[in-house]
Amino acid sequence: MSGIHIPELCGAILLPDTVLFPHGALPLHIFEDRYREMLEDALESDCMICVGTLLEEESNNYAQCVNPIGTVGLIRTSREMEDGRSNLVLHGVYRVRFSAWPGGKNYPYAHIVPMSADPFPSDKGPAMAKKLRGKVNEVLTVFPEEVKREINLVLDRAQCEPAILADAISQQFVQDPEVRLQLLGEPAIDARYEILFRYLTQIRENWQQN
Structure with a gap:
């Protein structure tokens, strides 16, 4: 995944009790208008969407209700249905920290910072x-x-x-x-x-x- 560019700003789908790990796959059913718009924007740009975990009921204060760490994923497949809903598979790419939520979109939109792992003890x-x-x-x-x-x-x-x-x-x-x-x-x-x-x-x- 090292050759994939991670955007500084990215749309985020917010879900309770849902965590996507890097290299994992997450099937998603997109039906809300705001997430339809987010998917359209993603498909027209870098094909990336973040997955954020809701810690409490969603509010406009995303910094409070969303876990500060999520995963940015790459849209592997996306199939739009006649009524505008879509089924897609998101492939986890990288852990990211949601550093800010600048707004400006009809959907959750975050400034993201890639998270590097601490060195692994090679002897162990x-x-x-x-x-x-x-x-x-x-x-x-x-x-x-x-x-x-x-x-x-x-x-x-x-x-x-x-x-x-x-x-x-x-x-x-x-x-x-x-x-x-x-x-x-x-x-x-x-x-x-x-x-x-x-x-x-x-x-x-x-x-x-x-």
Whole structure:
């Protein structure tokens, strides 16, 4: 994704309990007039839209009601229906901080700043990745073989990049909105791994108890 230009200003779709991670995919159904306008503007420019998580009921004070960190995504497919609604798939590109909401549009419009991850400890990388994949495979024991193969193929491709591996697992396995926000906002990749270790262990323990 390093070759993709991240705009300084970008439209944002605001959703409760929704987090998109870099390299993840999010299907969206666009029906509100303001978001139809946002999609049209995006398709005519850089094909990018941000996903912001609502922390409370939406208001005009976006700095208060939206999580300060979101993800800018690239529109991969977009299909408009006869009534003007659209179905699209947004591919996560980069974590961003919403630094300001300047307005001037009929939809949420933000000044965004890309967020870089803290350096990953290279001496611990292989061992941590192996441990994390082990936790994933423990969880996958309850899934059909075909699902296991497909998920492991995705994770195999991400294995060489610690940040991508963590984001891929976060997108696929973490359902708790609060934990997803924690993972999105954590700048240290090794800390993301620790959060995932705890979460996947808890999932496995809960399944064993039930």
